[in-house]
Amino acid sequence: MVAPGQIGAWVSPGSFSIGTTTNPGAHDVLGWWLVPVGLAVGAIALVATTWILRWSLGFARLRQALPTAGG
16 A cells, blocks of 8 residues: 555544544544455455346346347
8 A cells, every 4th residue: 555554444433434544533443354355345245236237238148149120
């Protein structure tokens, strides 16, 4: 990481942010665990979007296979 002391998952009373913060009352809750958590969430997002795309393309193939009216 480029700036591990400035980037993280920050929690302060009434707010939560991932990235950098200017709130002096915020504290980092993940520390270096932000890297593996980010990699895992990214991998899950990649698999989920691929699954949704394949599922939705099944409907596109179904529409092409249906006969048109009058033809």
